[in-house]
Amino acid sequence: MDTNTISTMTSKTILSYNGPFYIELISVFGTNIRNFNDAYSNARKKLFKIFIELSQNVSNYSENFHMINNVQRIGVGELSLKEFDTAYSFTTKNQVKKTDAEILTERCELVNASDQMKLRELKREQRLNSPGEKFGARIGLIQAVMLSKNKLEFKVDKINEDFSYFSLTVKIDKF
Amino acid sequence: MENITLTSSPTTPYFPEVNFNVDKGICEISGESYMEETYKFYLPLINWIKDYAKHIKRPLDLNIKLIYLNTSSTKCVLDILEILKDFEDEGGKVKVNWYYDKADPDMVEEVEDFEAESGMKIELIEFE
Structure with missing residues (x-):
């Protein structure tokens, strides 16, 4: 079996959520992830960092969103955190434009095809060339793989001619 | 130029604590940094350092004590370091x-x- 594919193993769900990704919620969930037990502290540190990055991607980029006071855009999506014997797995799912799904797929494939050294290079390059300001550094996916040292599992499900759901799973080993 | 002091709060742990002091020539950023609209938060800090480099021109220490910063914050921290590097290159x-x-x-x-x-040369120091 592919060691990166954990979807068929037995697991327990630690956290599951579907709705707007407010920073206040992300922060409370993240704090709980870091502190829910004393075991696997290194894995939980990585899990926290990956959780924040991928959750903020949903918050910033989901095509299904809430507007707060007609100014602030809060992305709507799903997240699921599961615990396995030897790893955690964190999944996000959100709506994207069909064209963006293709870009995201290419980006995930590039990240998955890169070793740690290449990822570090890509991260530096993209951070230096990112537009900054509103769009951040655009290196969250690279960061997730660099931290977990596991490949991204991703899936695109067509909703209609214009939109798809984009799901992303990262495995974080406990040891 | 005025000092910048932002205190942290347990209800908003995604904002770091900030102390930028003109007289002491010390800038400190500590805690965690993963707020929304990151650039909006960091822009006054970036402008403060630009002003300091342009008008005050005295020695400046930047002390970063962040236990976590998201990738958007890393972009802003990099902007700050690039400004400091320019300041250093100009003497x-x-x-x-x-x-x-x-x-x-x-x-x-x-x-x-x-x-x-x-x-920019960065001194790595372990937390006490």
Whole structure:
């Protein structure tokens, strides 16, 4: 079996959520992830960092969103955190434009095809060339793989001619 | 120029604590940084350092004690380091200290990347 594919193993769900990704919620969930037990502290540190990055991607980029006071855009999506014997797995799912799904797929494939050294290079390059300001550094996916040292599992499900759901799973080993 | 003081709160842990002091020539950023609209938060800090470099021109220490910063915040920190590097290249005296938890080896790698990208020397110091 592919060691990166954990979807068929037995697991327990630690956290599951579907709705707007407010920073206040992300922060409370993240704090709980870091502190829910004393075991696997290194894995939980990585899990926290990956959780924040991928959750903020949903918050910033989901095509299904809430507007707060007609100014602030809060992305709507799903997240699921599961615990396995030897790893955690964190999944996000959100709506994207069909064209963006293709870009995201290419980006995930590039990240998955890169070793740690290449990822570090890509991260530096993209951070230096990112537009900054509103769009951040655009290196969250690279960061997730660099931290977990596991490949991204991703899936695109067509909703209609214009939109798809984009799901992303990262495995974080406990040891 | 005025000092910038922002205190942290347990209800908004995604904002760091900030102390930028003109008289002492010390800038400190500590805690965690993963707020929304990151650039909006960091812009006054970036402008403060630009003004200091342009008008005050005295030695400046930057002490970073962030236990976590998201990738959007890393972009803003890199902007700050690039401004400091320009200040140093123009004759300014700058010292950057990065305090880190030795149980978090990923942070060391992050700081090494900041050094490489900005050209600014960063002193790594373990948390007491």
